[in-house]
Amino acid sequence: MDRREFLKCSLSGYSLCLLPGISAAGNFFPGSPQMGARLSRVEARYYRQLPDREIRCDLCPRFCQLGDRERGFCGVRENQGGKYYTLVYGQAASLNVDPIEKKPFFHFLPGSETFSLATAGCNLNCRFCQNWEISQMRPEQVKSVSLPPEALVTSCERYDCPVIAYTYTEPVVFFEYMYDSSLLARKKGIRNVVVTAGYINPEPLADLLRVVDAVKVDLKAFNQNFYSEYVRGELQPVLQAIKQIARSGSWLEIVYLVIPTLNDNPTEIRDMCRYLKNEIGPDFPVHFSRFHPMYLIKNLPPTPLSTLEKLREVALEEGLHYIYVGNVPGHPGENTYCPKCGKLIIERYGYVIRKKELSGNKCRYCGQVIAGVWS
Amino acid sequence: MSKARVVIVTSSRNFSDINRPDPGIILTMLKKGLEALSGAARAEEALREWFRPGETVGLKVNTIGRRALSTSPETALTLGLWLGQTVGREENVIIWDRTDEELKEAGYRISTSPGSLKIFGTNNRRAGYQSEPTAHRHLGSLFSRIQAELIQASISLALLKDHGLAGVTAGLKNYFGAIHNPNKYHDSNCNPYIAELFETEPIRRKHRLTILDALRVQYHRGPAYHPQWLAASRKFIFSLDPVAADTVGWKIIEELRAKKGLPSLKEEGRAPGYLLTAEKLNLGQARLENIEIIEEEV
Numbered sequence: 018m019d020r021r022e023f024l025k026c027s028l029s030g031y032s033l034c035l036l037p038g039i040s041a042a043g044n045f046f047p048g049s050p051q052m053g054a055r056l057s058r059v060e061a062r063y064y065r066q067l068p069d070r071e072i073r074c075d076l077c078p079r080f081c082q083l084g085d086r087e088r089g090f091c092g093v094r095e096n097q098g099g100k101y102y103t104l105v106y107g108q109a110a111s112l113n114v115d116p117i118e119k120k121p122f123f124h125f126l127p128g129s130e131t132f133s134l135a136t137a138g139c140n141l142n143c144r145f146c147q148n149w150e151i152s153q154m155r156p157e158q159v160k161s162v163s164l165p166p167e168a169l170v171t172s173c174e175r176y177d178c179p180v181i182a183y184t185y186t187e188p189v190v191f192f193e194y195m196y197d198s199s200l201l202a203r204k205k206g207i208r209n210v211v212v213t214a215g216y217i218n219p220e221p222l223a224d225l226l227r228v229v230d231a232v233k234v235d236l237k238a239f240n241q242n243f244y245s246e247y248v249r250g251e252l253q254p255v256l257q258a259i260k261q262i263a264r265s266g267s268w269l270e271i272v273y274l275v276i277p278t279l280n281d282n283p284t285e286i287r288d289m290c291r292y293l294k295n296e297i298g299p300d301f302p303v304h305f306s307r308f309h310p311m312y313l314i315k316n317l318p319p320t321p322l323s324t325l326e327k328l329r330e331v332a333l334e335e336g337l338h339y340i341y342v343g344n345v346p347g348h349p350g351e352n353t354y355c356p357k358c359g360k361l362i363i364e365r366y367g368y369v370i371r372k373k374e375l376s377g378n379k380c381r382y383c384g385q386v387i388a389g390v391w392s
Numbered sequence: 393m394s395k396a397r398v399v400i401v402t403s404s405r406n407f408s409d410i411n412r413p414d415p416g417i418i419l420t421m422l423k424k425g426l427e428a429l430s431g432a433a434r435a436e437e438a439l440r441e442w443f444r445p446g447e448t449v450g451l452k453v454n455t456i457g458r459r460a461l462s463t464s465p466e467t468a469l470t471l472g473l474w475l476g477q478t479v480g481r482e483e484n485v486i487i488w489d490r491t492d493e494e495l496k497e498a499g500y501r502i503s504t505s506p507g508s509l510k511i512f513g514t515n516n517r518r519a520g521y522q523s524e525p526t527a528h529r530h531l532g533s534l535f536s537r538i539q540a541e542l543i544q545a546s547i548s549l550a551l552l553k554d555h556g557l558a559g560v561t562a563g564l565k566n567y568f569g570a571i572h573n574p575n576k577y578h579d580s581n582c583n584p585y586i587a588e589l590f591e592t593e594p595i596r597r598k599h600r601l602t603i604l605d606a607l608r609v610q611y612h613r614g615p616a617y618h619p620q621w622l623a624a625s626r627k628f629i630f631s632l633d634p635v636a637a638d639t640v641g642w643k644i645i646e647e648l649r650a651k652k653g654l655p656s657l658k659e660e661g662r663a664p665g666y667l668l669t670a671e672k673l674n675l676g677q678a679r680l681e682n683i684e685i686i687e688e689e690v
Contacts, residue, residue: 069613071556079579084556085616086456092575142576144532149525153532157491157515158572249576313525313532 055163056156059106061094062193063221070099077140077189077216078254091190092155093138105136106194107165110151111185114176118368120184120212123341123353124302124389125231125268127363128370131210132173135185136194137161140216142249143237144313145276152186153312166198173207184212192221199228215258216250222261231268231390234259238280239289247279247314256292263297268390272304272343275320275328286328290335299338299356300388305329306343326350338388357385395684396636396677399428400644402689403626410624411459413607417690418470424690425603425630436478442600442632443545445480450543450598454551454566455489455498461617462498463551463605467628471549471603472509486510488519488538490569514538514570521572529588533571540594548599548634552606552641554614554621558582559657559664560645561615562638563602564590581662587670590634596675602637604629611648623648635676636683639667643680 063076070085074094081089083096093105117129137159139152146152151159164172173181181202183195188211199209208230215234217225226232236255237248244252262269271293275281293303305328307320325342329350332340342350346367353363360382364372374381378391401421407413423435430438443449451472453463468487476482483506489495491513492502503511504518512518514536521534522541539546550566557578558565565586568574577585590596606629612621625644631637642664646656657663671678 069618070616082556084613087616088575090575090578092573142532142573153573153576155572155575158521249579313527 055108055161056104057106057108058097058102058104059193061101061103062196063218064101066099070096072096072099072101074101075218076192076221077218078251079140088155089140090142091138091140091187093136093190103191103193105138105156105161105191107163107169108136108156108161108194109134109164109169110137110154110156110159110161111135111148112162112164114178115182115184116368117180117182117210118365118370120182120210120233121272121304121341121343122210122231122233122268122270123304123363123365124270124339124387124391125210126180126208126390126392127373129180130176130178131180131182131184132169132176132178133182133184134164134169135183135188136191137186138190139187139214140190140250141187141214143214144247145274145308146312147309148185149312166194166201169198170201170205170207173202174205178207180208180210182210182212184210187216188213189217189221192225196225196228199225203228214248214250215255215262217258218254219257219261222258223265226262226265226267229267231270232262233270233272234262235272235274236289237274239285239292240280243280256296259293260296263301269297270302270304272306273328274306274308275324276308276314277317277320277324279317281320281324281328283327283331287331287335290332290337294336299336302339302341303332303337304341304343305332305350307345309344322348353387355380355383355385355387358383362387395682396633397429397631397684397686398633398636398640399425399630399686399688400640401425401428401628401630402687404689407607407624407626410608410626411464413464413466415466415470418467419474420690421628422471422474422603424688425628428686428688429630429632439475439478443475443479446484447480447544448484448486448542449475449479450538450546451475451485451487451549452539452546452566452569453487453489453495453498453500453549454561454569455494455500456569457551457553457615457617458494458497459499460619461551461553461608461610461615461622463549464607465499467605467607468500468549469509471547475547476509482509483507486512486538486543488536489513490536491515526592526594528592530585531571531577531588531592533573533576533589535592535594536570536572539567539570539598543598545600546595546598547601547603549603549605552604552629552644553610554612554645554649554657555582555662556614557662558586558666559662560638560642562604562641563634564638564666564670567595570595581665583664583666584669586666587673587675590670590675591673599634600632602629602631602634604637604641606641606644609645609648611645612652612654621652633676633683635667635670635678638664639678639680639683640685642667
């Protein structure tokens with residue numbers, strides 16, 4: 018089975034039929050008359066006004082300082098006459114119903130369907146971005162639909178999804194939309210999960226953690242050089258965010274996309290695992306995901322399976338309990354094993370759960386508590 | 393090594409309205425500038441040497457500052473019509489920027505009619521962005537189809553302004569409007585991004601001439617419009633060397649700042665380091681000692 022076949026048969030997620038053409042990829046239409054999406058004009062949070070109609074954005078560690086009519090690095094927040102606005106509030110550029118395993122969350126309501134959405138924009142610039150057609154665009158350069166928080170929650174209920182996932186691009190840049198939607202969803206008993214690179218300042222993150230239930234952080238590497246060269250960001254704020262999430266009570270999972278020759282050094286991964294164990298403990302899952310050539314890095318091959326297996330081994334040696342191999346359907350590293358008795362307790366194939374041997378939150382064989390949110 | 397040549401033409405005549413300059417005066421200034429730059433007896437000869445009859449020429453203007461602070465439509469239209477009539481046909485000239493809306497807000501009227509000079513933005517349905525990104529050094533961007541596909545030659549008809557991050561925005565940075573994601577390239581004082589962007593094939597191969605509209609210069613707190621720091625300089629700056637043109641533009645901004653008692657850009661930590669980067673990439677001259685400055689008055 019090659020990658021194309023895999024994607025064809027294992028993507029049980031589906032684009033919503035009420036939004037033809039809107040999906041996580043390929044919704045950028047060069048030259049199309051529908052290029053110009055409607056821009057919202059909702060005042061942004063986390064900024065301060067400076068003299069001469071300038072502002073400073075305090076949402077993420079970039080602290081963009083902007084003159085009148087300028088946009089931040091994210092491309093979706095704009096200074097207009099000394100007031101800062103989000104241009105993507107309620108403007109969904111991608112909408113799908115996905116299995117939660119696709120995010121991936123393996124220890125949060127396994128088997129659940131998530132109502133997944135994104136707006137345009139990102140506060141990073143990863144050269145290997147898998148969703149660059151929307152994340153690296155300005156809102157007027159993608160097709161999007163108006164879906165304010167109330168309509169989002171109603172749609173989620175209509176599709177009978179117990180979870181809303183803010184995902185695909187970088188939810189931090191549509192903070193206000195995500196926050197208001199999460200608040201509303203919670204009142205209806207719907208859970209909220211966030212898929213992010215964790216490039217956010219502590220104060221907005223603290224506010225966000227009050228209204229969301231789980232966060233998946235893409236840790237891109239464990240060295241600053243990689244962050245400078247391939248991500249255009251800083252590592253330290255991401256590590257701070259990981260610690261803050263872990264200590265908040267929200268569920269946390271970490272994904273590490275392994276790119277051959279760039280961030281696959283086992284010594285560095287060992288250091289990372291030690292760091293994680295010391296700072297947040299052994300129970301938050303770490304997924305080592307397979308890279309596929311994309312966007313601006315097309316000259317490297319997909320990650321060899323042996324590399325992923327080696328890194329998984331390193332992480333287990335360092336005492337982390339739940340280590341997964343991602344983007345390799347059918348690999349035993351997709352399964353959950355009890356850290357005490359070693360028995361297989363959740364068997365997966367791609368995004369499908371084949372077997373679950375949990376009794377509540379405990380291993381059915383030995384009674385060990387398995388960290389996660391299971392109901 | 394021969395010096396780069398930069399011509400500064402200043403109008404001695406007061407414009408009745410500096411915001412809506414007289415096209416007659418503009419044409420006189422343009423002709424004088426191109427004659428001095430080329431050494432030709434008549435500016436038209438120079439234009440015919442630099443541009444071929446069958447080519448479509450793009451005039452990349454800067455319209456982010458609306459009517460108050462954009463490349464003036466009077467300048468762009470005067471140049472576009474004259475160039476079209478001199479070299480080939482006016483329909484082979486495209487005045488363009490990022491969006492139709494920005495062009496309109498700056499006072500341009502969108503025009504796509506056959507047989508006449510064209511004015512439209514990349515977001516116009518005739519254009520759009522390319523679907524595959526161009527990767528070059530630190531950059532990864534979709535190019536406007538206008539720059540990459542619709543034109544064969546390009547003039548950067550930029551506004552000269554102070555810039556809070558880049559230090560100076562002029563002819564080189566004007567091409568940020570040719571890519572879909574300029575917001576990604578404003579850190580580190582836009583260095584090395586401005587230089588690297590100019591080095592890409594769709595720009596470097598097509599760029600022929602820089603003309604800086606310095607009729608009014610925002611010398612502080614740019615690129616936004618602040619009338620208290622706007623000088624009516626009544627100048628155009630011309631060069632075949634894109635780096636030299638901007639270097640001289642920087643000099644003019646520093647002179648205006650000094651006259652008002654403002655600290656230099658270097659003192660403010662935002663000297664336009666991208667100019668030296670551009671020189672290192674062999675895009676032009678970034679040192680005044682390597683630039684011959686010719687000043688003319690009309």
